[in-house]
Amino acid sequence: MKGNDIMAFHPLAYRMRPQNLNEIVGQQHLVGPGKIIRRMVNAKLLSSMILYGPPGTGKTSIASAIAGSTKYAFRKLNAATDSKKALEQIVAEAKMSGTVILMLDEIHRLTKPKQDFLLPHLENGQIILIGATTENPYITINPAIRSRTQIFELKPLTAMDIRQALERALHDKKNGLGAFNVKLDDAAIKHLANATHGDLRSSLNALELAVKSTPANDDGIIHITLKIAEECVQHKALIHDKNGDAHYDVVSAFQKSIRGSDVDAALHYLARMADADDLPSVTRRLLVIAYEDVGLANPQTAARTVAAVTAAEKVGFPEARIPLAEAVIDLCLSPKSNSAISAIDKALDDLHQGNYGEIPNWLKDPHYQGAEKLGHGIGYKYPHDYPHDWVKQQYLPDKIKNRHYYIPKKNGRYEKALAEQYYRLEKFKGRPLEKDE
Template sequence: MSAPLADRIRPQTLDEVVGQTHLLAPGKPLRTIIESGQIPNLIFYGPSGVGKTTLARLIAGQTNKKLYKLNGTSASTADIKAIIDQVNTISSYQGILLYLDEIQYLNKKQQQSLLEHIENGNITLIASTTENPYFYIYNAILSRSTVFEFRPIEPQEAARAVTRAFQKMEEELDSPIRLEEGVAEFIGQACGGDVRKSLNTVELCVLATRVDEAGGRLVTLETARELAQKSAMKYDRQGDEHYDLLSALQKSIRGSDPDAAVHYLGRLLEAGDLLSPCRRLLVIASEDIGMAYPLAITIVKACVDSAVQLGLPEARIPLAEAAVLLATSPKSNSSYMAINQAMADIRAGKGGTFPRQLQNKHFDGAEREVKGQNYQYPHDFPNHYIKQQYLPDDLKDTVYYHYGENKNEQAAKAYWDKIKK
C-alpha cells in the first residue's frame, strides 16, 4: 500500500474510466481512434485528476511501440535527446510512443526538438497539460496534434469512483468498512471534480477511522468533512481557472445575474484571492454599467477600499454589495465602445494633428493666411455651447460615442439634441 490509492485503483480498461463520456462513450471520436489502434499525436487538456494520465497509459498499453514517459516539470534537454537517440534502433523498430505529462513546462527549444520526429512518425506524442495548449504549446506541435479537452468529473461520477475506492480499501485491509449515509456523495462533491483528490480523501478517511470492537470501521460524515480537500475552492492564480473565474464573474454581472455573481466572487474569496476580484469589479463598473449609472464606479470604489482595509473574511461583505449592485444596475457599454473605436483609429495612424483653435499657441507664422487662434470660449455663449471643430481634420465627422438605450443616457441625449438642434 505504499503507492497512493489513486494509483492502486487506476482503471485497466476504457470502460472503467470515470467520466469523460463526451470523449470515451461508444462511438465518440477519441474512443474510435483508440480502438482503431492507429494512434495519432494527441494532446489532452484539462484540470488535474480527471483521467488524462490514466487514458494516456491505457493507450500506450494498446500499442506495440516502445513506451517512454517524461514529466515536463523535471525533464531535461538531455532526457529528450536520449529518447530521440533511440529512433530507428532495434528496441524501437516499431516506433516510439512518448507520453509527456505537463508539457507546458518544456521551453520552446525543448518542444521544437521533437518536431521533426513526430512529423515523420518515428515518435508518436501523447501529451497532457492543465493549461490552455494554445497559449503554452509551440504552434508547430499543435498543428501536428489533435487536442482533446477533458472536463471536471461530475459529482455523481466521482461518487461512483469513491464507492469503488472504499471497496478496494476494504479488500486490502481485509476489514469491513461501513459508511454513514451521504459520505460517498459528499466526498465526490467536495473534491470539485478531481477524482485523484477524492480517492486520496477516501484513503485518509479509512486510515483516520479506528477499528471498532467488531474489527470493522465506520467512516462518518464528520470525518469526511474534516478531510475532504475542497479543490473546487482552490486554484492556481496564474492558471486557466483563475481567469475562468474572473471571466465568469464579469459575464454573470454583465448578464444581470446577482446569484451567479456572488457565487463566482465567493469562489475567488474562498481561495484567498482578494486583489483580483477588487480590480475586476472596478473594471466592470465602467465597462458594463458605465453611463447607465455613472455613480456605480464611486460606490464600487468605496466598497473595494473598505474590503482592502478590512481584509478577509470581512472583505466579502462590501465586495458582495458591489457585485450585487453591479449585477442589478442598468447596463451600458457606450463609453467602453467609444474609447475602443477611438484608439483603433489612433493605432491606424489617423488624427495626428490638432485643429488650430485647440492648440496652445498664440503666434501665427507669416505663411498663415488666417491669423489668430480663433478659439471660441463656450461659457461665453447661451447654454455654455458653441459649435466648433474639435476632432482633427481627417476625423472631423467621426462619431465614436453613441447614446445607450437607458434612462440616464437618453436624458443626456434629449438635453443636447435640444441645445445643439
C-alpha cells in the same frame, strides 16, 4: 521485492489507474463508444494529443489506458523537471524497440530546446506524445507543438463518477482496499465524492487515509463515518484557482453575469473567487464593469463601487465579501450603458485606420515665440466669453469634422439628460444626428 509489494508503496490513486479505456471514469465524450479517442485506439491510428483540464480529472489515466489498450511502451516525464537527456533516452528506446507513448506532464512548460529535439520524432511516429496540462493550450503551448497534436478538453468529474471509482477501489483486492474489512457510511462516501469538487485523485487518497488510519472495532470492521471522512479529505480542490486557466473563465462569467443583470449568477462567481482569496481579480473586474457596462446610465454606481473596493481592500477576506457582494448586487440591478467604451473604441479605430487629419490651427498651442507667425491659436474663440459659456466652433480636423463617436443611450436618467444636451449642441453646431442613430 515483488511487483505487488512495490505497488503497495504507491498511493491508492496511482494503484487504481485504468489499464484500458473501459476502466476510465468519466470523460465519455472522449473515450465512450464511438468517441474520438476510443476510435483511435480501436483503429490503431493513434496521433499525438494534448489533454487539458482541472487536476484529478484523468489526464494520466487516459494516457495509461491508451498504452494499456495498444500494448505500446508507456513512459512518463515532466516537461518542467525532466532533462533533455531523459527525452533522448526515450527516443533511443523507440528507435530500438518501436513506438513509445510518452506522457509529458506540464507540457506548457516545455522549453524550446526540448521541443526542437522532440518535434521530428513526433512527425515520424516514433513517439506518440500525450501532453497533459491544467492550462489552456491555445494560450500557453507553443504553436509548433499545437500544430502536431490534437487537443482534447477534459471535464470535471461528477460526484457520481467519483463515487463509482471509490466503490471500485474499496472492493478491488489486487490494487485497491479489498483486503480491508471496511464499512463505509453512505454519508461518508457522499462527502468523499463531493468535497474535492471533481478531483478523483484527492478523493481516492482521502479514502485510503481513512481506511488505513482508522482502527478496526471489536468485530474487526473498519467503520468510516462522515466525521472520519471529513478529517481525511487532505486537499480541497478549489472551484476557482486564481493561478490556473479556469481563472479566466470564472472572471469572464462573472462580468457577463453582471452585464446580463443576473444577480444570483454573479454572486455565484464572486463566491468562487472569494473562496480562492482572489481579491485583486474581483476588485479590478468590478471597477472595469462599473465603467464599461454600467457607465453613463448610472455614474453614481461607479462611485459606490470604488468605495466598496476600497473597503474590501482595507479589511481583506473574509469580511471583504460583504462590500463586494453589495457592489455586485448594485451593478447587476443598475441600468446599463456601454456608450462610453463604444465611443472611445470608435475613435481609436479611426486613428488606427489612418482616418484622422491635422488639428485646426486655431486649436494649436500659441504659447511659444513664433506660434503667431505659424497661425497657431489665431481665431480661437474662448467659450467663457460668450453667453451660456458656449460658442459654435469646429474642434475636429477637417477630414473627420462630421464624425460622431458618442451615440447616447437612454437606459438611465443621467444619460437621458446627457443625450438631450448632446443632440441640442450638435444641432447648434450644424451637424445634427438622428436620435436613434
